[in-house]
Amino acid sequence: MKLAIVLFNLGGPDSVEAIEPFLFNLFNDKAIIGAPQPIRWMLARYISSKRAPVAAEIYDHLGGKSPLLKLTKDQGEALKTSVAKEMGEAVEVETFISMRYWYPMSEDCAAKVKEYEPDHIVLLPLYPQFSTTTSESSINEWHHAAKKAGISAKTTTVCCYPTNEGFISAVTDNLRSQIEEATYMGKPRILFSAHGLPKKIIEKGDPYQWQVEQSALAVVEKLNMPNLDWWVTYQSRVGPLEWIGPNTEDEIIRAGQEKRPLIIVPIAFVSEHSETLVELDIEYKELALSQGVPLYLRSPAVATHPFFIDGLRDLVINHISIEKEVLPEGHEKICPHKHTRCICKG
Numbered sequence: 001m002k003l004a005i006v007l008f009n010l011g012g013p014d015s016v017e018a019i020e021p022f023l024f025n026l027f028n029d030k031a032i033i034g035a036p037q038p039i040r041w042m043l044a045r046y047i048s049s050k051r052a053p054v055a056a057e058i059y060d061h062l063g064g065k066s067p068l069l070k071l072t073k074d075q076g077e078a079l080k081t082s083v084a085k086e087m088g089e090a091v092e093v094e095t096f097i098s099m100r101y102w103y104p105m106s107e108d109c110a111a112k113v114k115e116y117e118p119d120h121i122v123l124l125p126l127y128p129q130f131s132t133t134t135s136e137s138s139i140n141e142w143h144h145a146a147k148k149a150g151i152s153a154k155t156t157t158v159c160c161y162p163t164n165e166g167f168i169s170a171v172t173d174n175l176r177s178q179i180e181e182a183t184y185m186g187k188p189r190i191l192f193s194a195h196g197l198p199k200k201i202i203e204k205g206d207p208y209q210w211q212v213e214q215s216a217l218a219v220v221e222k223l224n225m226p227n228l229d230w231w232v233t234y235q236s237r238v239g240p241l242e243w244i245g246p247n248t249e250d251e252i253i254r255a256g257q258e259k260r261p262l263i264i265v266p267i268a269f270v271s272e273h274s275e276t277l278v279e280l281d282i283e284y285k286e287l288a289l290s291q292g293v294p295l296y297l298r299s300p301a302v303a304t305h306p307f308f309i310d311g312l313r314d315l316v317i318n319h320i321s322i323e324k325e326v327l328p329e330g331h332e333k334i335c336p337h338k339h340t341r342c343i344c345k346g
């Protein structure tokens with residue numbers, strides 16, 4: 001059997017010139033800005049041109065481009081090796097990358113998958129927690145591209161895996177090292193910081209916030225440390241809308257007032273990129289130190305941590321034989337009913 005695993009992520013600019021068109025693609029996505037066309041197109045033009053200089057300063061810290069594609073390729077290679085080792089000669093496996101807002105995008109990816117001629121395709125978002133703005137947007141875009149490319153192989157989708165054993169073990173393993181490092185300064189406070197979302201997206205039934213909370217809770221349970229001081233917070237707010245909270249920056253200021261050592265854990269990003277390497281490591285660190293936080297540590301993203309990669313491997317293998325098209329890990333619907341925008345068919 002020939003197996004294709006399609007990995008989804010957001011993508012990032014690969015040059016300074018790519019910053020504005022990348023932002024345009026992001027804001028022209030109806031999952032991000034719900035306005036009809038051509039209003040959305042005009043808004044996207046306006047917002048991306050306004051945001052581009054701010055984003056350029058951010059990417060300047062990273063040599064003018066995002067490291068996300070290279071790091072996603074590393075994850076793809078590690079996953080391919082892990083699946084091949086587990087499944088042996090019965091399966092020939094290849095991983096493919098489909099980015100949502102910069103290259104390689106779904107059309108580029110679909111062309112490569114078509115050429116590979118798989119018997120089965122597993123769609124695997126590199127977002128453990130499902131959101132309409134990330135996983136669903138990427139999955140929809142893939143289906144358009146796959147249809148256009150004439151791909152007819154059986155396709156199954158992992159919609160989400162917020163409490164996947166491998167993911168949670170990898171986050172916990174990274175965090176444990178940070179806690180050991182912080183202990184000489186007293187009891188640390190842990191902020192599980194996730195990318196925020198506009199509040200109205202959650203109010204329309206997006207399960208992302210609920211799933212982020214499940215991930216944090218699972219890490220805390222796995223750590224099994226008495227009286228842990230932990231909070232879930234949200235970062236990366238952009239635009240004029242009200243976003244979900246508490247805001248990571250506000251919690252950093254509070255930790256400064258209370259003189260608490262801080263450990264920040266990226267709980268919704270599985271790779272390093274501008275929002276970890278610049279926002280967390282430079283901007284929020286400066287804020288923390290200026291506000292009197294005595295120690296500021298940041299747990300690394302799970303990247304190619306063997307626990308995480310083996311968790312992804314198990315998800316893929318368990319999804320090859322499912323009958324329904326879209327299922328979460330464990331093949332049972334996990335989101336409470338009020339999260340009506342959940343797409344899983346369990």
Ligand SMILES: C=CC1=C(C)c2cc3[nH]c(cc4nc(cc5[nH]c(cc1n2)c(C)c5CCC(=O)O)C(CCC(=O)O)=C4C)c(C)c3C=C
Pocket residue numbers: 010011012013023026031032051054055058066067068127131133134195196197198238268269273274275
């Ligand atoms: C869990 C992951 C993410 C969610 C949810 C998400 C929603 C979301 N993002 C924006 C606006 C921007 N995001 C930007 C970059 C970016 N965002 C994520 C992840 C999620 N976004 C990633 C992985 C990245 C890539 C960063 C990189 O490669 O360097 C940016 C560009 C950077 C900047 O200008 O700050 C914007 C803008 C919105 C509006 C939104 C939900 C509505």
Ligand SMILES: [Fe+2]
Pocket residue numbers: 195236
């Ligand atoms: Fe984002």
Ligand SMILES: [Fe+2]
Pocket residue numbers: 130160207328333334335342343344
């Ligand atoms: Fe769900």
